[in-house]
Amino acid sequence: MTEAPLLQVDGLKKYFPVRTGPFGQVTGQVQAVDGVSFALSRGETLSVVGESGCGKSTVGRSILRLTDPTAGEIRLDGERIDTLPPRQLRAVRRRVQVVFQDPFSSLNPRMRVREIIAEPLVNFGLARGRAAITERVAALLDTVRLPGEAMGRFPHEFSGGQRQRICIARALAPGADLIICDEAVSALDVSVKAQIVNLLADLQAKLGLALLFISHDLGVVEHLTHRVAVMYLGRIVELADRASLFGAAHHPYTRALLSAVPLPDPAARRQRIILSGDVPSPIDPPPGCRFHTRCPFAFDRCRSEAPALREVGPGHVSACHLTHEPGEALALPAAATGGA
Numbered sequence: 001m002t003e004a005p006l007l008q009v010d011g012l013k014k015y016f017p018v019r020t021g022p023f024g025q026v027t028g029q030v031q032a033v034d035g036v037s038f039a040l041s042r043g044e045t046l047s048v049v050g051e052s053g054c055g056k057s058t059v060g061r062s063i064l065r066l067t068d069p070t071a072g073e074i075r076l077d078g079e080r081i082d083t084l085p086p087r088q089l090r091a092v093r094r095r096v097q098v099v100f101q102d103p104f105s106s107l108n109p110r111m112r113v114r115e116i117i118a119e120p121l122v123n124f125g126l127a128r129g130r131a132a133i134t135e136r137v138a139a140l141l142d143t144v145r146l147p148g149e150a151m152g153r154f155p156h157e158f159s160g161g162q163r164q165r166i167c168i169a170r171a172l173a174p175g176a177d178l179i180i181c182d183e184a185v186s187a188l189d190v191s192v193k194a195q196i197v198n199l200l201a202d203l204q205a206k207l208g209l210a211l212l213f214i215s216h217d218l219g220v221v222e223h224l225t226h227r228v229a230v231m232y233l234g235r236i237v238e239l240a241d242r243a244s245l246f247g248a249a250h251h252p253y254t255r256a257l258l259s260a261v262p263l264p265d266p267a268a269r270r271q272r273i274i275l276s277g278d279v280p281s282p283i284d285p286p287p288g289c290r291f292h293t294r295c296p297f298a299f300d301r302c303r304s305e306a307p308a309l310r311e312v313g314p315g316h317v318s319a320c321h322l323t324h325e326p327g328e329a330l331a332l333p334a335a336a337t338g339g340a
């Protein structure tokens with residue numbers, strides 16, 4: 001029997017009202033997330049990838065209940081968490097933790113590292129007494145490969161990568177099942193980024209954590225993730241396991257994102273796809289396929305009919321009207337290739 005997913009998101013929508021005028025009348029809705037569904041198992045990493053404003057962070061914030069969904073269902077171990085009243089969210093907050101992009105602002109500069117990591121231990125009643133707390137904090141620092149003496153220092157005494165390790169230790173402290181990493185390595189230098197990605201991959205394998213890894217950069221997630229969901233203007237346009245997505249992408253938007261990711265072999269080349277124009281406004285998304293205003297392969301049907309996610313391979317879904325095989329080369333107009 002297949003194990004039930006740890007996290008199940010069904011038809012998630014989050015619309016933000018647009019208010020204008022002196023009385024703040026609602027004159028529109030920002031469709032930040034518009035019908036997103038996916039499941040995440042224990043011990044699995046799912047990456048949610050897309051350009052800025054595609055709604056990926058709002059998905060994370062909805063799961064964390066930092067914002068209330070407009071519609072849809074979110075289940076943790078089968079239990080609805082999107083409708084839980086605030087006083088019952090405590091157990092969810094222990095099990096679902098987050099690491100944000102900016103370790104500089106997410107750590108209290110007036111607290112020593114020991115207090116920062118001890119806070120969730122104390123709040124959730126997981127360690128009592130000074131010696132027990134110190135021992136637990138030291139173990140968590142060791143887990144993220146920081147020395148025990150770090151606990152007596154303040155956040156400003158650490159580099160960006162070290163601060164992100166402190167954030168990860170704090171997220172691990174309450175014994176979370178799921179960690180949401182929201183652009184957690186985006187602000188770091190390339191080599192530090194790789195170290196933190198490797199650390200997360202190791203922790204995920206060692207502790208059996210589920211990771212929801214939110215990133216604008218497909219290249220970052222390649223060595224960490226089991227599956228990838230690509231979002232565009234509030235919707236998932238392609239979802240596949242790592243090998244299928246990186247080796248045989250189907251959706252033109254995924255292909256465009258991939259074409260910007262350098263390959264390890266400098267002699268190897270991907271078909272370069274240059275996207276024209278900006279992402280349209282989520283207040284008034286284009287009809288039909290939301291990507292049609294930038295898609296070099298768009299045809300009449302794309303402008304009137306929204307493509308549903310359909311299976312294009314085992315466990316691989318894509319929302320595109322084209323009938324090509326995943327990975328199959330597509331004839332591009334010259335303007336979309338950047339001359340490559």
Ligand code: SF4
Binds near residue numbers: 251252290292293302
């Ligand atoms: Fe491009 Fe049409 Fe496919 Fe949308 S449905 S991605 S516009 S070809």
